[in-house]
Amino acid sequence: xxxxxxxxxxxxxxxxxxxxxxxxxxxxxxxxYMHWVRQAPGQGLQWMGIINxxxxxxTYEQKFQGRVTMTWDTSTSxxxxxxxxxxxxxxxxxxxxxxxxxxxxxxxxxxGTLVTVSS
Amino acid sequence: QSALTQPRSVSGSPGQSVTISCTGxxxxxxxxxxxSWYQQHPGKAPKLMIYDVSKRPSGVPDRFSGSKSGNTASLxxxxxxxxxxxDYFCCSYAGNYRxxxxxxxxLTVL
Numbered sequence: 001x002x003x004x005x006x007x008x009x010x011x012x013x014x015x016x017x018x019x020x021x022x023x024x025x026x027x028x029x030x031x032x033y034m035h036w037v038r039q040a041p042g043q044g045l046q047w048m049g050i051i052n053x054x055x056x057x058x059t060y061e062q063k064f065q066g067r068v069t070m071t072w073d074t075s076t077s078x079x080x081x082x083x084x085x086x087x088x089x090x091x092x093x094x095x096x097x098x099x100x101x102x103x104x105x106x107x108x109x110x111x112g113t114l115v116t117v118s119s
Numbered sequence: 120q121s122a123l124t125q126p127r128s129v130s131g132s133p134g135q136s137v138t139i140s141c142t143g144x145x146x147x148x149x150x151x152x153x154x155s156w157y158q159q160h161p162g163k164a165p166k167l168m169i170y171d172v173s174k175r176p177s178g179v180p181d182r183f184s185g186s187k188s189g190n191t192a193s194l195x196x197x198x199x200x201x202x203x204x205x206d207y208f209c210c211s212y213a214g215n216y217r218x219x220x221x222x223x224x225x226l227t228v229l
Contacts, residue, residue, distance in 0.1 A: 035218065044122065044223040045157075045165065045208050050216050059216040095164060104153035104212045105170035112164055 002026040004096050004110035011116045017084040020113050022096030029077040030054035032098040035106065036070065036081045040092040048094075051079060086117045123148065123209055123221035130227040136197040139224045141209030142190060147219050149190035153212035156185060156194045158205045159223075165208060169194060196226070204228040 007021040022034065036048040049060035051070040058070050069082040083090060094113045097106040124142040131137040141148065141156075148154055154172045157165035167176050169185035172192060182197045192211070196203055209221040 033216070037220070045210070045220040046122075047210075047218040047220060061217070097165075103170075104151075105155040105167055106157070106165070106210070107167050107170075107176070109164035109166075 002098075002108045004098065004108055006094075006096060006110040006113045009114040009116070011118065012086050014087055014117060014119045016086050016117075017082060018086060018115055019080055019082040020094055020115070022079045022081070022110050024077045024079070024098070027098075029074060032100050034070075034072070034079045035097050035099060036094060037097055037106075038092040038094045039112075040089070043092075046092075048081070050099075053079065083115075086115075088117050088119060091115060091117045121219070123211060123219055125207075125209060125221040125224045127222070128225045128227065130229055131199045132229045133199050133201065135199050136195060137199065137226065138196075139194045139207055139209075139226070141192040141194070141211075141221045143192075143211055143219065144190055147211040147213040148187065148192050150214070151212045152187070154185065154187060154192040155210045156183075157208045157210065158203075159208065160205045168207075199228050201228050 003025045005023045010018050012018050030053050035050045038046050051058045053072045060068050067084050071080045096110040098108050129137050152172050156169040158168050159165045168183050172187045173185040184195045186193050207224045213219045
């Protein structure tokens with residue numbers, strides 16, 4: 001069965017960076033696009049960007065341009081999200097979620113990773 | 120990209136019906152038939168309830184239905200049950216691989 005297993009909770013100081021991982025299994029890694037979505041405490045979902053593990057092309061939400069980097073490792077079927085220059089506004093649960101090529105909905109989600117940014 | 124507009128909260132009694140709206144623009148909701156809806160219980164990951172405006176994944180009760188008119192999509196839930204109490208989010212394709220979510224609606228079953 002499809003599984004997306006995310007790395008554990010992180011605590012960072014303002015100005016620092018964080019790198020999260022999402023390990024995929026149960027499907028052909030390069031056949032699904034990986035998206036990252038975050039949710040601040042008590043808030044809605046916010047789309048951050050997408051990476052195509054077949055080739056590594058990325059598209060980021062404009063709000064995060066210059067601060068976000070999505071990478072992948074086909075050998076371990078893992079996608080990474082790195083976010084720099086953290087502020088308290090980046091405190092959120094970060095989810096990875098996949099979309100099959102040609103489709104437009106998120107059918108599988110990771111369990112989420114809580115990132116807490118303190119000053 | 121601005122978030123899609125949803126009501127902050129809706130409520131209904133068991134057995135009743137509710138509708139949650141999701142308003143965007145011609146660049147997202149109105150421009151594509153790729154609106155999806157997600158249910159989220161506290162502390163859990165979102166769960167797909169409706170995709171491509173009105174299609175239901177297997178396992179989702181037919182009490183849940185979706186529609187769209189112009190720049191506004193809607194999720195309707197009939198025969199409300201206690202377990203339907205959750206947050207609901209809409210999401211639309213916005214071109215060039217981008218997605219935009221709604222702010223979320225808290226459904227309370229009275």
